[in-house]
Amino acid sequence: MRTLAAGILALALGGTWVTAWQKEKPAPRKPVTHTVTIDATSFKPASLTVAPGDAVVWVNKDIIPHTATSAKQGLFDSGTIAPGKSWRHTFKSAGTFDYVCIFHPTMKGKTVVKN
Amino acid sequence: MKLVAFALAPLVLYPAAAYTQTVTDAQIAAIVVTANQVDIDAGKLAASRGTNPEVQKFGQQMVTDHEGVNKSAIDLVTKLKVTPEENDTSKALKAGGDKNLATLKALSGAAFDKAYIDNEVTYHQQVLDALDKTLIPNAKNAELKALLVKVRPAFVAHLEHAKKIQASLK
Numbered sequence: 519m520r521t522l523a524a525g526i527l528a529l530a531l532g533g534t535w536v537t538a539w540q541k542e543k544p545a546p547r548k549p550v551t552h553t554v555t556i557d558a559t560s561f562k563p564a565s566l567t568v569a570p571g572d573a574v575v576w577v578n579k580d581i582i583p584h585t586a587t588s589a590k591q592g593l594f595d596s597g598t599i600a601p602g603k604s605w606r607h608t609f610k611s612a613g614t615f616d617y618v619c620i621f622h623p624t625m626k627g628k629t630v631v632k633n
Numbered sequence: 634m635k636l637v638a639f640a641l642a643p644l645v646l647y648p649a650a651a652y653t654q655t656v657t658d659a660q661i662a663a664i665v666v667t668a669n670q671v672d673i674d675a676g677k678l679a680a681s682r683g684t685n686p687e688v689q690k691f692g693q694q695m696v697t698d699h700e701g702v703n704k705s706a707i708d709l710v711t712k713l714k715v716t717p718e719e720n721d722t723s724k725a726l727k728a729g730g731d732k733n734l735a736t737l738k739a740l741s742g743a744a745f746d747k748a749y750i751d752n753e754v755t756y757h758q759q760v761l762d763a764l765d766k767t768l769i770p771n772a773k774n775a776e777l778k779a780l781l782v783k784v785r786p787a788f789v790a791h792l793e794h795a796k797k798i799q800a801s802l803k
Binding site: 557558559560580581582583601619621622623624625 | 694697698701702704705782783784785786787789790791793794797
C-alpha cells in the first residue's frame with residue numbers, strides 16, 4: 519500500500535513537472551513569408567535575415583527576366599522569373615545563402631537563416 | 634545632341650553633321666528604341682550563328698532583355714503621346730548596327746563569336762556613356778527619365794557579362 523501510494527505520488531509529481539516543462543517550452547513559431555523585390559536589375563533588400571522554416575518570395579517588378587539562384591550550386595534555383603512573376607523558397611536550416619541572377623552577374627543577394 | 638553624337642561617334646563613325654540639334658524627349662525615344670533594336674538584331678544572329686554556348690545564350694538574353702526594355706519604352710511614349718522622332722544619332726545607330734550585322738554575317742565559328750562579343754562590349758560601353766552624359770540628363774519627362782534610370786543597371790550587367798565572355802574567349 520505504501521509502495522502504491524509512493525508510486526502514485528511520484529506519478530503525480532512527475533506529471534506536474536512534465537506539465538510545467540511543457541508550459542515553459544515556447545510555442546512553435548509560425549513561419550513568416552518575407553519578400554525580396556527585384557527591380558532595376560537588383561535585389562531589394564540585398565541581404566535578408568529570416569528564421570528556419572520561413573519562406574522568401576522574390577517578386578520581379580522589373581521589365582526584364584531575372585533569377586534567384588544559389589551561388590553554391592544546387593541549393594536552390596528559381597529558373598527564369600518573368601516580369602510580374604514571383605518565386606517562393608522555404609529555408610529549412612540555418613546558414614548563410616548567397617545567391618545571384620544567372621543572367622546579370624552584377625546582381626547579388628544573401629539570405630541569412632538563423633534562430 | 635552634341636554629346637550624344639560624341640558618345641556614339643566611336644561606334645558609328647558618324648560625320649560632324651550630327652552636331653547641330655537639341656535632344657528632345659521625342660528624339661531620346663527614337664534613340665532608345667533604335668539602340669535596343671540594334672542589339673536585338675545582333676543578338677538574334679548570335680543566338681543562331683554563335684558557336685560558343687555562352688555566346689549563344691548571351692545573344693538570346695540580349696534579345697529578351699532589349700525587347701523587354703523596348704516594350705516598356707514604347708508603352709511609355711505611347712501613353713505620353715510622344716512620337717519617336719528620327720534624328721542623326723538614331724540614324725547613325727541604325728547605320729552602325731547594319732554595318733555590324735554585315736560584318737558578322739561574313740564570319741563564322743570562333744571569329745564570329747569574338748567579333749560579336751567585342752562589339753557587344755563596345756556597344757554597351759557607348760550606350761552607357763550616352764545614357765549618363767546625354768539621355769538621362771536631358772530627358773524632360775519624369776517617367777521617361779525614370780525608365781532610363783531603371784534600365785541603366787541592366788546595361789551595366791550586360792557590359793560586365795560581355796567582358797567575362799570576352800575574357801574567356803581569349
